Amino acid sequence: MKDTFQENLLVAMREEVETREARPVRSHRRKWTVAAAATAMAAGVGVVGVPMLGEAPAYAVDREPDGSIRVHVTEAVDRADLDALEAKLRFFGLSAEVDWLGNGQDCAEPRADYVGDPDLGPGALFQSLPGEDDGWDWLIHPEYIASGQTLVWEVQVARGDEWAVIKSDVRVAEGSVAPCEIVSGPVTRDPEPGN
């Protein structure tokens, strides 16, 4: 039996691809999330954030008595926030590359020479603290990062009615770290915040 749907969809898809050929840049993300314009801030690093005027920064970085560094984030941050966050971490003596990704996004690898076993996780270096009402907290122990090494921290965030951190991917790199080139990665269904 002829599969009419297969042929109909092919015609529609060919049109789609031909239209795209003429399109300057991919704009699918906007179309894809028309129903979720309010959550576009969580769509990833490529989206320009809109800082709230007169409000406190979306993040805070503090030194704990034991020498560890506490990072507190209250809302989805944009690239400018992350640059400032990295600068603040540098001020505390920690070299870090922080990227904020949407659910289903990943950084193209390899972007650095990593040290340690990627499957063992960050161990004592990095902790996600139990969630507080007003955001997410992480504790970084910089004593585990040697001179010349960089903390590569990729935070994956779920889009939804409210943003939610799905997970933090933390590794230590030796030497330079390439900027995150966003590629598609696995989508987490029913994210469990705070991982």
Next chain:
Amino acid sequence: MNEVDPKDVGTNADAFERFYRAHYERVTRFIARRVDDPYTAADLTAEVFLAVVDTAHTYRPHKGTVTGWLYGVARNVVAEERRRRGRDLAAVRRIAGRRLLDAEGVARMEERIDAEHAARRTVAALAGLPERTRALLELIAVDGLTVAEAAAALGITRVAASVRLHRARKTLAAAVEPEPAFA
């Protein structure tokens, strides 16, 4: 094999057609193993190929085969649909697959859905497992992917996939074993 380079699929209609014809059956079967309604299956098939076109430029050969990548894309689309349904959100669809269905198309889709009846039962049986484990088991046990392909589809290393699989086996064995004998 004259495999189409996925990089061209999003920008060249002829390349897309070759890719589409080579993988159409694989995609519709994947969906029929998870969805029992021909209209939703048609919508999701369209969504998968749209996602293919959107993300073709992100395919990285060193991360795995085209098949593994395609299953990853299909999985994301189905997962997104489940998530949306869980929240009762309507999908915004660029191409409404169901509008392209006529009676013959419905019949063909229903044939696939009928043929995948047993696979859907397996998918349903895995539903209670943690998401990461379930995703991996689905791809291997239901879709017949190798561990390496499933790892590529999920964006994890092969070692991580093997570890997860090993733990899943232990969990399943523990769940099955204590069955008491009937008196």
